[in-house]
Amino acid sequence: MGRKAVSRLFYNLSIGLTLVLAIVTLGAAGATFIAPAASVALTFVGLALPVLLLCNLVAALYWTIRWRCWLWIPLIAIAGNWWYLSCIWQPGSSAAKPNGRTVMIDQAAGKRAAIGSAIDGADGAAEVQAAGERAADGYSNSVLTVITYNVASFNKETSGHTCKQIASFLKSEQADIVCFQECGINSTFTADSVRAAMSEFPYSLIPYTPDSIPLLQLAVFSKYPIRASRLITYPNSKNCSMWCDISIHGETIRLFNNHLQTTAVKSNKRHLDKAIDKILRRAMGKIVEEEINELQQLPDLHKNVEIAASSLLKELHQNFIKRSLQADIVKKQIDASPYPLLVCGDFNSIPSSYSYHIIKGTKGKKGTKSAKLSDGFQSCGHGYMYSYRYLKRLLIIDYILHSAEIEGVDYYSPELTYSDHKPVVMRVRM
Secondary structure, eight states: OOHHHHHHHHHHHHHHHHHHHHHHHHHHGGGGTSOGGGOHHHHHHHHTHHHHHHHHHHHHHHHHHHTOGGGHHHHHHHHTTHHHHHHHEESSOOOOOGGGOOOOOSHHHHHHHHHHHHHHTHHHHHHHHHHHHHHHTGGGGOOEEEEEEEOGGGGGOSSOHHHHHHHHHHHHTTOSEEEEESOOOOSSSOHHHHHHHTTTOSEEEOOOOOTTSOOOOEEEEESSOEEEEEEEEOTTOSOEEEEEEEEETTEEEEEEEEEOOOOOOHHHHHHHHHHHHHHHHHHTTOOOGGGHHHHHTOSOHHHHHHHHHHHHHHHHHHHHHHHHHHHHHHHHHHHTOSSOEEEEEEOSOOTTSHHHHHHHOOOOOTTOOOOOOEEHHHHHBOEEOOOBSSGGGOOOOEEEEEOTTSEEEEEEOOOOOSSSBOOEEEEEEO
16 A cells, blocks of 8 residues: 555544544533433543544544635534634633632722822812722622531541641632532541631531441531531432531521532543553553462453443443432522522532533523523633643633622632542622
8 A cells, every 4th residue: 555545544534533532522422411321331431532532623623734624514513613712712811819709799899999089170079989889788799718628537637637637628619508418427527626716607518327327427517507408318329418507697598508529430440451451461461479479260251341341331321320419409409499599519529411511501491480590600710710630720620600690709719638538618799
């Protein structure tokens, strides 16, 4: 086969791969609307969407360099997932906030406007009056700082050092309401120990359950009174959710703290890693003598890899199904709320998932009540957003959603190393 024929073959294969990649990427958008129980393949394609979009970007660059019309195919696939891209990137800079805070409207606004009045005359005087009215308006112009953080059991420390470091971070952010997932309460590091570290918050809620129901602990800390509350448990799961009503200057909001089904695949992953490691070592002639008997008892080591991989994928899919059912339960509780909503937590789901779509909600059918929530990052975030520190920083799985009565002011996720997750910070105004 001549060089020209090889070049032509490579060109046609490139076109074919580009087409297949684009079709799969566009199909991944369907994962948002299809329950995991209804389609195994679509569920995993949806999970792979961040990687698929990166591959389409590479394909677009390739065809740009070659200056071919096929450039439009990956661009169409990327554009077809604009809704996902808007969940992870918003125009503007994601630079760190000064002192970890944004400027808020307060009494100082009147002082800043007064300086402006000396320069701008009548326009400045008008700003002074407007700023004074905003400052005197009280709650309607106050800004609340809400933070959600999966603290990974405070690294399972008994000294409380990590918990105190996190408390210091919350203080620097001037947090008003805090949601913790995997709070890690135990006989050594008790709930009272956590409350002592979080002494900035006079109100707290750490729900208790019978010993027969071991849960991954949730906690809420607030500078405002916590009224009614409810713990939501799920069948055959250590994960849970909760809601509580918080009274803020005479107004009530309902706060949801969620920790949906954890992607607990460590056991099967260990078996898979062990089997693959043995295959590689045997291929390289590095099997030690004591392992020879073990290998002789395995009629087909490759079969073990297949079984372990199959178990891993099955467990992943089962957890997708659990999360979708949990999302349905949470959604019913959200729709029943008589108050403005803040829905926080570790969803363990990326924005292309069915679970995220269900909790966020869509416009309900005529004659039905279905809360439509806004993603805080889409409302007031900037730059690139991710909340899971590993896997190449591709995943956002922690969120703060809000109802229409609540206005987003700022949204970001500071770089902290106390957990595998990053905290998510949102400033809101009623």
